[in-house]
Amino acid sequence: MIRAQPILLVVDYNLSRVADVRQMACYAKTRYGAQSLLIRPAPTDVDRAICDDVIDLNPRDDDFVEKAFVALAPYRSRLAAGLVFSDNAVQSGALLLEALGLAVDSGTLAEGAFSKHAYRSLEQRHRDIFGPQGIMVPDCAPIRHLADLREFAVRHPGGFVIKPSCEGNNRGVVTMRQGDDLAAVLKEVSTYLPDGVICEEFIPYRREFSFDGIGSLSFITEKISATGRYPVELGQVLPARITLHERNTITVAGRMANLLVGQRNGPFHNEIKLSDDGHRAAVVEPNRRPAGMKIWTIASLVYRINLYHLWVDQAFGGEIPRELPQASRQAATVMLGVAEDTDVLPAMGADASVLLDHVVLPSLQGRFPSLRNGDLELHEFGWLPAQARRIHAVPRDNADFIAQVCLTTTREDIDIRDLAADLQTAWKASFHRYVRRSCIGQVVDVAQCNG
Template identity: 35%
Template structure:
């Protein structure tokens, strides 16, 4: 009988985070790591002892998983994907291992249930300093038109249960609703919803595990597809603004039943009003390397702390004091690239590090795609980029926007150099 640490779900692009988790589990707790995941990618087999392909959303998942684990002793586990919340917490309760509230987990998985929980809360609580958007489930194009009439200043049309900005559209009175609806029809089976547009704001996330927390600032693309293109740790905020965002983040944790585990709560800050608005809540670590950025500036590996919590250890509150600034940037494609960059990825990384200059450290470059022709010209989700770069500056001299633009200029230049040298080879 193996002593197992069970991980439910993992997105392909997060296999390196999975590797951090598995290495720590083996080194610290001497457990066998088992991953149950919807689709098993080759990278998973290189970091986990056992990988089992299974539909996490299957209504019979608990019974199936119980049979697969009948000869194992499960000592701890993590829910590493949103879909794992559907049945994973119930499974963990049945196995007798540490997990957060199972009943409220649906409020994190379903954006519609989250809004309903928010509405219930504010039906008997003051909305001082909180902006609460109106919302509605939509079942047809006619429903979208009806919502647009109520909110002519704009609204969001999105799937009820998707991540990575997939299917999220920002619309206004002049938008082509028919074309927009066609773009999201593929998500109709799991449901669609509309939300009132939050007025002009800066976007942040309240991140952490257990009682350990920090605030990340986000850079978001303009236009119809509000895709996140950058993450910055620590966020640049006044003490008052930071406290408002943190308070809202803790409130969101309450709504989704988070107490011990990881959280990534996306929050808008309306500077002109001094108020906050919830965007969405996640009972997992944030994507786009957010915890890797945190380790760089705070010196604390939150993946390790998450495993410790899952193993029943008491993780004391740790004050996080930042040294320098770290940023992750999504790096897009461009016209006239060669069909396959696989053979020159190492060369591109070297050139990118050089072009950034001596005051900016490129400490991670994750390739998401190496075939540019497979990507849309305008990214519609976080899966429509070539790569994700994580950089670090020991000083705060550059503004966030200036730092982001510097990375993008360096990326454009190194892609050009890569193309040129490949063609001459």
């Protein structure tokens, strides 16, 4: 008797995670002989190419679970495992997997990993537990009108943050200071008002990290962020350079966040700020999905273990390690911007090897004379623009970058944070000097400019 081929169900994915979905689908086929089925709104040819089959449904629809359950009827007997891979689907996708009888973390508690306001409400409800653990619980309020914004500003004259309640890509986040134009900022975030906008008390800690992992397996990533009005993420660094007591503080905060949002076996990416003395922390936001900005990619380079494969193993009921191997090197994801405001066209498929290998790397070696061949490697360069748009020289959100790359070094005497900062500087100068000059007019089509 021929056994029916099992199916791995993937419920949606975030923006640029195509390669991650592809590798998990390939791994499931190789390791478990499983086909892959993707649920995604308005699927494209790319979606159809990375999975064996695709169902067109929106996880944000109120009746998503009911519609999906019906649409999955022909596949139900073969569904063996499920993964929820987007912020939009974190709750509805978990509820769907529960309805299908597939292993998944709590669907009910997942609301806290989707709505920032829901998470802050959970924190407030349990603040008598968070406080003694050294975890700050910021004041938070939903904003619907200018009057709400003014009232919150009066309560927090020292500053606060306004941001979308349900946006997982670091967009729309603005730091407010005394005297700022409240009406202007409300207009700036008006596009997010239908799904909710919140104000949060300013967290007075400078350093930011993320508590990342899957199941009980965890690691801590150091975030490099811009200062000023737009706290945009410029890079991620592994391993984080922290002391043992700082690690313990971050871990306690990360585990507390996981408890509130129902994480148990699945992935997590909890953004956390840390006080200068390392004894207090505050959760910026929790996420029940793999980290963005290639954090799981640089983790594989540092720890020599593939977390995407482990996630598939866990979904199929397999045991995964409880601890990571010793770090083998330093790694960073570096966001690459522009030196002046620039209009760009879509950039998929462009080759930047000439620019990186013959211009940017030599520039870095000039700044760090002790670097030898093989000490420094660049991995997984990718152009980011998916559509024509304006990119600002001073990034306002994560869409204000033209490319990203992963960087590794085996040198322990060089701080990779310094390498990342210099790489960004060298890239900006090189991009404008060698790439823009070779294009006609003010609009840059980076798919045609190869250095």
